[in-house]
Amino acid sequence: MTNKEVLTEYVYQMISALSSYGVKDVVISPGSRSTPLAYAFASSKEFRIVRHVDERSAGFLALGMAKTASAPVVLLCTSGTAAANYFPAIVEAYYARIPLIVLTADRPHELRGVGAPQAIDQPNLYGHHVKWTVDLPIPDGESPTLPHIERHMARATSLAMTSPRGPVHINVPFREPLLIHFKDELPAITFNQADLAELTPTARGIDLLEQAIKSAEKGFLIIGEMDQSVSQDILWSFIRHLKWPVLVESLSHLRSNIPEDCMMYIVEHYDSILKNDLFKQHMAPDTVIRFGAQPVSKPLTLFMKAVKPATIITVDEDALFRDPLAVTTNHIQAQLGEWLTTVDCFDQIFEKDYLMKWLAANDIATQFVKQYIQNEQDEGALAGLLFERLEDGADLFASSSMPIRDVDTFFCKTEKDVQVFANRGTNGIDGVVSTAIGTQLVTNRELYLLIGDLSFLHDSNGLIASRYQDVNLTVVVMNNDGGGIFSYLAQSTVEAHFEQLFGTATGLTFDHLAAMYDAQYDVVKSKEEFIAAIHTSKKKPLRIIEVMTDRQENVVTHRKLWTAMGEELNKLWQV
């Protein structure tokens, strides 16, 4: 075989295996060294090719797609710092448990560590932030090579999809020349995708859970973000049987699409409620069960830390279970699945009044939040307005920092079919535009991105994706000119240096960026204008609604809400 034939067999065997093992989407950034794989992927009808010239944004684009599709997505780039630009998205994928298959093209061994251009130390490039990394052999035409890479693709996708999921890294060396022969059909593969195990709890684990439920007098279930593949029907059925207050983070997708008979159990305003001292004093639980990640809410974490309930069961698929407060008393290692329907929730001694108090508090909070949305016009109120008016079948992506917290406070439970997404693996404000676009490429539904000005700036390059793919996105950017969240923190008391180091106002607006990317654009300075804007129909693939707000005002009005709500909550114990 000629070198070109050897190279051709190698890359087609590789992509054929990836296709067989479930990869449908490939995000490619341009570069020379990755040519053989790029041409092979592009020439096959089995893949959707998504393109981006900024590898940092490309990484988050793939992350959004993999997260939303709950399927492995391939990233492909050339050698050098291109690969280093993937790092933020890979770190997020690792902690958010997203199955990315990262393919980095590399120089052959003789061009590594010798001062060759665009050659860095790529094997093990991402350290502990991938589940596995492998440096593939050079295409050499020797008989062990093709079966090896074929089966290694199975290992890579299997590991990425094994719970807890996460990114894997495959480094692929190529010698020049880099051109291949094109094939019309993918070659047959000889190895079939592995049959992946489920992580089910032991009988002892289920017994533990049942005992906790039966012996609890006061308690609640917390549901945080979890993998998109978890069946919501199973969760609803569990909630229906449990009959406890259920504190649902928006990212669990259980604040919306709620079946009628589950509606009453859903407590979405725990973040606001748990700012109230009297409530916390009276409502200490003896038992807490948590599914999914630890929610965003700081009041909830402070409450748990202060109360230290006698039993806290965390159901988490990772042996390194998530428990930043060190309050968990039992870790049941498991994926949420069919087994949950077998958990016996009968013979409870649960205090009905404890449930009723949570529900009453949530009703009070709902009332105040809805009034606030009606009467105020700060960021929170406008965000709340947006949530109320999201149509059935539209989704919301919330950036980190203030937007996700505004979702926590102002997103009220609903029967509507609206899903809420965010990057909560590491809570970065980076890569958010790209992740949102990746999400939308999979859902094919209308998507609103709620984002602050610094976060939007950070990944303004995310919009480049719209030059290569059809995207459908409305960006609602809360422009408070700087880092709004810091005004809520103790740092803001240091007048001398606060604005320089934390406020970091840029004075930038997004009208020019909108023009650059041919986006429909509205700037709004009042509630009326905001309402008018969100009811104006979307005429272009990309839309930007820029809301001019004030950092200081947000803090003042938010605090007013919690004070007023607190006074009403106090009355629950004054009767």
Place this chain on the structure above:
Amino acid sequence: MTNKEVLTEYVYQMISALSSYGVKDVVISPGSRSTPLAYAFASSKEFRIVRHVDERSAGFLALGMAKTASAPVVLLCTSGTAAANYFPAIVEAYYARIPLIVLTADRPHELRGVGAPQAIDQPNLYGHHVKWTVDLPIPDGESPTLPHIERHMARATSLAMTSPRGPVHINVPFREPLLIHFKDELPAITFNQADLAELTPTARGIDLLEQAIKSAEKGFLIIGEMDQSVSQDILWSFIRHLKWPVLVESLSHLRSNIPEDCMMYIVEHYDSILKNDLFKQHMAPDTVIRFGAQPVSKPLTLFMKAVKPATIITVDEDALFRDPLAVTTNHIQAQLGEWLTTVDCFDQIFEKDYLMKWLAANDIATQFVKQYIQNEQDEGALAGLLFERLEDGADLFASSSMPIRDVDTFFCKTEKDVQVFANRGTNGIDGVVSTAIGTQLVTNRELYLLIGDLSFLHDSNGLIASRYQDVNLTVVVMNNDGGGIFSYLAQSTVEAHFEQLFGTATGLTFDHLAAMYDAQYDVVKSKEEFIAAIHTSKKKPLRIIEVMTDRQENVVTHRKLWTAMGEELNKLWQV
């Protein structure tokens, strides 16, 4: 001591040590966990604080500053993916040998690996791409702690500045609360900066070099990019004594500021000349000496690889010497310094005709290049025009991909005081705007950035720096709508997928970006407009000249130049 006092002592001791050991510039990105250090740096008059909200750009900004100042520069960010965004700049710094001191604030041990927000595995985050990494102890008020961190700052800066220089990473855990008491004065330190060794060649090494010079009949000296701290006077004095053809890459800074009596030896058109077969056939050297990095030029590397001269001496400070062609016969480990003045260059048997042929060829090339600049109007010709018209005291930053290659071809040697910079550690097209701004912040001279449209887009966030600092930059963006360099490669023969994967046209222009950042803006579509634009005076801190060019045309005209030049070069042997 209270916790706040302990924290205060800790961070002030740390920054006092850094100040004593030569750190003057600190690049800070906003974030909560880094508050104690950010406030300490900002409150001290010993540091210039440079700010950026995008940590990827911040990394390259610091890189540009450290590279140009030839001094350690501190980077400071919060925990989480913020730190991961530094990775591309750190990788470039590692291979370009730039002394960055990367400080990443981290969560304390009890919040690591437990699912806490914004907590990633930061110790050893950058793997093999830093020279050293350390996870500092938590501020605890115990007696060993302060002396330890003080001396560790000495180790960190010493290692970063030890040849070959490079980035070091210091991870700093902080517990809440994060506020400090402010101090007017930095505390005294007890340890003085180490007296760093020079890497001088052994007597055997110098003897080797002298023997090579004395026994060479045909040869040349290659000078690539080297540390800014290398004395140019010493290099000129060596060139003066050596009397060989000297192939200087622009990044050596030896294509400009040339003393009159050295001017004749400087061969800057080797890239064009070595495309000529007849020249290569007749001009095989027996001896080559190289200082600094391997130059950009591919014809030069192909020539060396084909000829395999009997003696190739590479003087490189790294034990891992740079020699991608595997043709070096002797590696002399050394920094370029005083010792070079002691090298005996007398008693040569060097063939005068060999020297003369190089100089004649260079004259021919110069003539063709100057004619080309006069007559053509493609990217290369316009770039050449820009170089010719750079005023004494202005500098040029060239992006990777085509701009640095256009510098190689079209930047003619000059007595003018013009320095040329680029990122050649890993040749990425990322972070270029930021590196250029970092360079200008140190030189305080006029700076022109020559960049392609994709590279400009990639780091358009670099411009955010202009919202926080006074910058002075003219960006000349060659907008050929996509990846121009690929049109020169074999990939371009694949019509079916080339434009999708390599051309990657975005259709974007930079007028809106100019408006967003309040930059002076000209778009030019002809040579006349370009000349008019570069002679219009700069009225704003930021200026963008957008040159609309054509990818295909560039390839055609470049090839025409080489053909014509080649015919004239052939005549050197037809007499």
